[in-house]
Amino acid sequence: MFVFIPFVIFAIIILLSGIFTVRQQTAAIVERFGKFHSIRNSGLHFKIPVFDRIAGRINLKIQQLDVIVETKTKDDVFVRLKISVQFQVIKEKVYDAFYKLENPNDQITSYVFDVVRAEVPKMKLDDVFERKDDIAIAVKQELNEAMVNYGYDIIKTLVTDIDPDLQVKEAMNRINAAEREKVAAEYEAEAERIKIVAKARAEAESKRLQGQGIADQRREIARGLEESVDVLNNVGINSQEASALIVVTQHYDTLQSIGEETNSNLILLPNSPQAGSDMLNNMIASFTASNQIGEEMRKQNAKKGIGHTKPKREEE
Secondary structure, X not given: OOOHHHHHHHHHHXXXXXXXXXXXXXXXXXXXXXXXXXXXXXXXXXXXXXXXXXXXXXXXXXXXXXXXXXXXXXXXXXXXXXXXXXXXXXXXXXXXXXHXXXXXXXXXXXXXXXXXXXHHHHOOHHHHHHOHHHHHHHHHHHHHHHXXXXXEEEEEEEEEEEXXXXXXXXXXXXXXXXXXXXXXXHHHHHHHHHHHHHHHXXXXXXXXXXXXXXXXXXXXXXXXXHHHHHHHHHOOXXXXXXXXXXXXXXXXXXXXXXXXXXXXXXXXXXXXXXXXXXXXXXXXXXXXHHHHHHHHHXXXXXXXXXXXXXXXXXXX
């Protein structure tokens, strides 16, 4: 009886070795005598010990492969692109994915290099940044056509990074900085122009109002002088005497206003009443002489006009 115990234990071990499990989102390839036998999906499975073996397991999850490609643009700028490829094994083509392709990552990398180095040299550096989605679409189309025969489906491709040469990046940064400084200078100049225009308009309006005020002031002064002369005429004082009296009064009023200003350095010359009267007499004499000269010139012009008049021709 004890002789059969080792055989029983050995038989149990052999049976247990034929039991295996497959994890979720995974497929197991079972071979018998080195030849493909079956594909086992997730769950508990049994294989014939010694005869069957698990040749490998295939991951059915979506996987990502990052490929860095260095190439040259149309304007002779070296640039490094990072292409992220998301792919997945097609469940119906697990056999092809396992037996037809030994290293899918290397195969995908080769196709990415081929497509990127064919597309990017057709573009300038600025176009590479603007049309990165076009590059990703071109990579996806090429990979889909090639990898579907090997049981792989390309879910998505992304251009996740574009890294130009260091010197080119520094030059681009300097250009951007210069552009921003230019725009800032234009805005500052425009703001300064607006300030100058506004200030000029304010000064013009101030001068206009000031001139209007002076004109109104002089008009009122003239009206006051006219009324003063009329009042003096009504009491028997003629216009010349009234003007002299007004000039003397103005003279003393000016002296009084100057004296009231303790911090004033203004000196009125001459400051005698006779000086004011002389100034008035001189003004009257000037006006009289001007009127006489004007009257004489009008008479002479009238005589010249008569002398140059030609007689009319008589009608035949």
